[in-house]
Amino acid sequence: MVVKTVRGTSDILPCNVDTWQALELVSRNLLEAYDYKEIRTPVFEQAGLFQKSVGESTDIVSKEMYVFSDKKGRELALRPEGTASIVRSFIEHNMHTQTLPVKLYYIGPFFRYERPQAGRTRQFHQVGAEAIGVEDVRLDAEIIDIAVQIPSKMGIKNLKVMLNSIGCKECRPKYIKQLLGHLKNKIKNLCADCNRRYSTNPLRILDCKKPECIQNVKDGPTITENLCAKCRNKLETVERYIKYLDIDYQIQPYLVRGLDYYTGVIFEITHSQLGAQNVVAAGGRYDNLIEQMGGRPTPAVGFAAGIERMIMLLAHRNFQSNNSVCLAYLDFSMDERVFKFLAELRQNGIHTKTTYQEKTLKNQLKTAAKSNCKFSLILGANELLKGTVILRNMKTSTQEEIMMDNAVTIIKKKFPLGGFRGM
RNA sequence: GUGGGUGUAGCUCAGUUGGCUAGAGCGCCAGAUUGUGGUUCUGGAUGUCGCGGGUUCAACUCCCGUCACUCACCCCA
CATH class of the missing domain: 3.40.50.800 (Anticodon-binding domain)
Structure with a gap:
């Protein structure tokens, strides 16, 4: 048998590369206009970086990471996402001494050992940005704006922007307690996955697709209406700003994020033509991560967009140059x-x-x-x-x-x- | 990791209840006289029928395994 691409990977052939280049060009131009500078970090890192940042409990780290040892026995991993490396780099190079916020973007490949599906491959590409060092909701709004602009500038229409806040160190634990209380007597009505989530990651029960779970969550408390005054105010302010930018959005009380490091305002941009993996871009605030990774307390906000998913939405378009x-x-x-x-x-x-x-x-x-x-x-x-x-x-x-x-x-x-x- | 669907020429597919040298369209190559393309016409090349095994006189067609693709679950951009 002749050698073929590894499962879940594919060649980006010359006939498609024009679309990729157009998307990269649009992304770069836009991000640089918003004063972000490109950063290129290695595609592999110490495995521990992701365990600490993304979270041991997430599937990404526990099941989907490409981990291997090099000849010296160092445990390394192909990066499954972008934020961790940037945070590592921010701390390693003492970027807190620079004028804040430090605004960085990246475009490149990421790796997760998952079952391939529409919009999901084992090697995939993201474009993302992080604004680190200043806690200002205008940066949240700006990140959302960019995440909307990149696909929009490429001509992708009918994007759905969903917004929520998952609270801070203060109000989230309180809410989780409340939620667990509400579901306590209904556990047996929930699906098998949510029974597991009840103990591992209760917030995830909120975005379960199973009707029986939706039913039981529906009459319970939402995080959105149980935010502390500070978090509520931030969410409302972000709303105000993106409204000014004419971004059409909706509050989605059951929107939560998978990675452990998120705090506060989070968002997802989806497109209905994508199939089950319908998220084009997503992101949010992660104010505790840098301190948790050994830096000094530093607020940050960022997003990542799936390039293959945008390419899927551009499949009918021709970006070939005829010059x-x-x-x-x-x-x-x-x-x-x-x-x-x-x-x-x-x-x-x-x-x-x-x-x-x-x-x-x-x-x-x-x-x-x-x-x-x-x-x-x-x-x-x-x-x-x-x-x-x-x-x-x-x-x-x-x-x-x-x-x-x-x-x-x-x-x-x-x-x-x-x-x-x-x- | 779990479940469904699929796997025949470069591409999209057809192939009858197992039976002759496996087909079509598109694409590709070459020609339709002398240095001018995208239309038309004529001719041509190409397949270990995903791979391995089994049943049978006979398998692209049936059975088992395996790999890959695909869609969904899980998870996530």
């Missing part, structure tokens, strides 16, 4: 003058295709048309003698004969600024 020309030559094998002309075009940034094969002109034009070239350059013995070349517009099927020496400037004028179609 290329095709050099067709004939009557002779590609001699030095043609080869030099080709190099000259390319050295001047003109995306130039050619066949490298002695094919008929017909054939070469066919190639040019197939690969979506805007112009063909036709260079035969006649032209070469005169020092000219034929510039053929593939769309209008009109052509003109120009001097080879002027070709670069003339072609460059024909192209507006390079970029992606449909943006």
Whole structure:
């Protein structure tokens, strides 16, 4: 058997890579406009980093992490998410001494050993951002804004923004007690998973999809109406700000987050065309994490968006650039003058295709048309003698004969600024 | 980790109750006279029928196993 990609991984082929590049470009431009700087951390870290930050109790750490030992016996893990590494880096490089907030973003691959499904693979990519060091709800609003803007700028519509707060160190434990009290007599009505959650992660019972659980949770207390005054005020302020930004959202009292480090305002952005894994982006505040990881007490807020999931929503769109020309030559094998002309075009940034094969002109034009070239350059013995070349517009099927020496400037004028179609 | 569906040419699929050299469309390649593409016409190439085993005179078709894909649960971006 020939070797294939590992389960849950896939090649991003040239035919799809334009969409990826467009998405990355849009993300970078946007994040940098919001004053975030890119950070690139290693794809593997000490396994303990994730155990401490993401939480031993989560499935991500307990079951889904790619853990391995290196030759010195160090326990390492492929990163299952982005925030932990950034927090590690923030502490390691004493970033608290910089002007706060420190605003960072990342784009890259992550790894979780899960059963593949629509919108879920073992290697997947996220774009995310973190604003660290200032506790201000405007940063929460800004993070939500960016998380909405990235897919929106790509032309993804009908995003659903859901907002909630899971409280702070003070009010969350109180609420959990209340919730457990409410469910105490109803445990036997809950599904098997929620019976387990009752002891491991009670908040998760809130977002169970099973009708019997929804039924029992419905008449119980919600975290949203049991927040302390401070948390309630923060949630309301975030609402006010994103309203000003015209972000259409709704409060979802049963929205909770899976990772242990979240505190306060959290959010999820979903899309109905994605299937069961419908979260495009999600995030929230994690004010205790940095202290918990050995730094000084530092508030922070961030989000991550699933790139594959956005790509799925863009599948019908074409981001292919057609800013290329095709050099067709004939009557002779590609001699030095043609080869030099080709190099000259390319050295001047003109995306130039050619066949490298002695094919008929017909054939070469066919190639040019197939690969979506805007112009063909036709260079035969006649032209070469005169020092000219034929510039053929593939769309209008009109052509003109120009001097080879002027070709670069003339072609460059024909192209507006390079970029992606449909943006 | 659990459950359902699927696995036949590069792609999308057909293949009758097991029976001759396994098919279609699209794509690909080549031609329709001399240096001009996307239409049309003609011709052509391509398959260990996912892999391994079993039943049978005979298996793409039945049975078992396995791997992969896919969808859902779990979990999460």
